Amino acid sequence: MTRDDRRGRIERLLGDDHTRLDALLARAAHDPSAYVEFRKGLLRHIGMEEKILLPAVRRARGGEPLPAASRLRLDHGALASLLVPTPTPMILRALRGILAGHNALEEGPDGVYAACERLAAGEIDVLVRALETAPEVPASPHVDSEIVMNATRRALARAGYVLEDFRD
Secondary structure, eight states: OOHHHHSOHHHHHHHHHHHHHHHHHHHHTTOHHHHHHHHHHHHHHHHHIIIIIHHHHHHHTTTOOOTTHHHHHHHHHHHHHHTSSOOOHHHHHHHHHHHHHHHHHHSSTTSHHHHHHHHTGGGHHHHHHHHHTOOOOOOOOOOOSHHHHHHHHHHHHHTTOOGGGGOO
16 A cells, blocks of 8 residues: 555645645746746645635534644744745745645644544545635735735744744
């Protein structure tokens, strides 16, 4: 049995999306169109988790959120804030660094996706269909200002990161 055979439907769907997004991010420094697709894809992915997956699991837990939900939300806020300014090498490194830990928290037999699969077992078909058909999230034009960068730094700090730690 391969690792892919052991992954549930949620992890296959969202884990494969991680792989796609990671590949786009790897190309982003040299291919602006890859960054455009990465940005749109990451916003959609965050929306899938925030608007579909986490609420479904909360319902399955009788209104109690998944213990890792607060960590995921902090990371989502940090990641979304990094998508506002025009990407710089430091922002691209921050995205890669945050996503590495974030994706590891979600994937694997002890990850968030496996927990969601177990908790929402009775509604997997409906849940997977909702994830598959989740709409794109509109991406506004980049905004480059000191106000935006300060807000980005604050969002990262709330999640336990320091933007300048991602310098060369």
